Amino acid sequence: MTARILIVDDVPANTRLLEAKLSAEYYQVNSARDGFEALEMARRWQPDLILLDVMMPGMDGYECCRKLKEDPTTLHIPVVMVTALGEPGERLRGLEAGADDFLTKPVEYDTLMARVRSLVRLKRLLDEWRARGDTARALGLSAERVTIPSVSGARALIVDDWDLGAQSIQDALTRDGIVSGRARDGAEALALTAAMPFDLIVISLSLVEQDPLLLISQLRASDTTHETPLLLVAEPEERERTLRGFELGASDWLTLPIDDNELRARARNQIRRKFYQDRLRNDLGTALELALTDPLTGLYNQRYLRRHLSGLMDGGQGRELAVLMIDVDHFKSVNDRFGHAAGDKALRLIADTLRGETRVFDSLARYGGEEFVVVMPGAGFDDASAAGERLRSAVEKAVFDVDAATRAPLTVSIGVACTSGAVVTPEALLHAADLALYEAKRGGRNRVEYAPALQPT
Numbered sequence: 001m002t003a004r005i006l007i008v009d010d011v012p013a014n015t016r017l018l019e020a021k022l023s024a025e026y027y028q029v030n031s032a033r034d035g036f037e038a039l040e041m042a043r044r045w046q047p048d049l050i051l052l053d054v055m056m057p058g059m060d061g062y063e064c065c066r067k068l069k070e071d072p073t074t075l076h077i078p079v080v081m082v083t084a085l086g087e088p089g090e091r092l093r094g095l096e097a098g099a100d101d102f103l104t105k106p107v108e109y110d111t112l113m114a115r116v117r118s119l120v121r122l123k124r125l126l127d128e129w130r131a132r133g134d135t136a137r138a139l140g141l142s143a144e145r146v147t148i149p150s151v152s153g154a155r156a157l158i159v160d161d162w163d164l165g166a167q168s169i170q171d172a173l174t175r176d177g178i179v180s181g182r183a184r185d186g187a188e189a190l191a192l193t194a195a196m197p198f199d200l201i202v203i204s205l206s207l208v209e210q211d212p213l214l215l216i217s218q219l220r221a222s223d224t225t226h227e228t229p230l231l232l233v234a235e236p237e238e239r240e241r242t243l244r245g246f247e248l249g250a251s252d253w254l255t256l257p258i259d260d261n262e263l264r265a266r267a268r269n270q271i272r273r274k275f276y277q278d279r280l281r282n283d284l285g286t287a288l289e290l291a292l293t294d295p296l297t298g299l300y301n302q303r304y305l306r307r308h309l310s311g312l313m314d315g316g317q318g319r320e321l322a323v324l325m326i327d328v329d330h331f332k333s334v335n336d337r338f339g340h341a342a343g344d345k346a347l348r349l350i351a352d353t354l355r356g357e358t359r360v361f362d363s364l365a366r367y368g369g370e371e372f373v374v375v376m377p378g379a380g381f382d383d384a385s386a387a388g389e390r391l392r393s394a395v396e397k398a399v400f401d402v403d404a405a406t407r408a409p410l411t412v413s414i415g416v417a418c419t420s421g422a423v424v425t426p427e428a429l430l431h432a433a434d435l436a437l438y439e440a441k442r443g444g445r446n447r448v449e450y451a452p453a454l455q456p457t
């Protein structure tokens, strides 16, 4: 997996060294000499990762990092602070400025590569969501800007069989308002994560009962925890296993003895990242729902149906496919006699009835006011006519109670059109079904009519 990496350092020799190492791993590398240049390049070049020196004249690394994290065009880019100082206080300042990680000079090659791979992987995921979010915004469906949320109220799970260690992690997290639960082994962790959502999972690499690396891979494989941040806690001599955990998908790590402030800063960064990701996904989910479904019946809308149909018919292969155009008989009189609320109720009942009578791979949409369409991939004339009759009969038998005292009859007319393997356009097929529907109406309603064989277009 290649990626763009921006190295920011005021000493050219440092830059060249890192550049050579990263280029050897096929990363695309660019460099900046100070904070100002870094901000400009980050906006313009949109790297996947920034390695940021702390001690620089003019604007130091902390300030540069804060500015990157405040700018909506760069806030999603992971930042690794690189410093000659190994002091916990310096690490903390960097993490509080929003840095995603911290490395000390001289940079240890394996550690750097593990961090780079993990952060680039996360960045890719965020990019995908951002791109879809952009599409949604382009459609005018979601305009809100992403802000950095508070972590207070977030939920963490601590997986540790050492009581004292688990307790001190929980105490530290509580100071940021993070609510945490505890699991003593992998089985308990899996049971808890299946039962409720967590925003962060802290895993001790010293678990006795079960291999924590196995737990990491199980959590990554599960749908519910696939993207949950995993923070490892390891003894300093467990470096190999920590790196292995990282390869399996862990998000970050801490070395024992734990510095409470560093733990809190790393936990906050991971949780904020998850919130950002959740937010993008929610925007997208709502946008898609609004864009593609009919709020009254929950069925797909016409926009979705047309796109789906042209997707199915794309390529001009002459695929076998049937379309059923369904219209509620005398719907206007339902509205006129009982009011629009009763009309809506009738439409929902019909939608549910149709849904119960279609195959799993058929698509059902509300096409317009009282009009529905079923698309049946692979269906020939026999399948389509059987389905048409089944749907008509099911609606006729459905019981429509307007209220406790009033029951009203409901029927539908259906027009069926099949491609019969001919190469036709979606429009031609829908038009043919529409004409057949018109014939069904003219023929007395509550009946199914069939379009004549379509001429290839």
Ligand SMILES: [Mg+2]
Binding pocket: 009, 010, 011, 053, 054, 055, 056
């Ligand atoms: Mg420097």
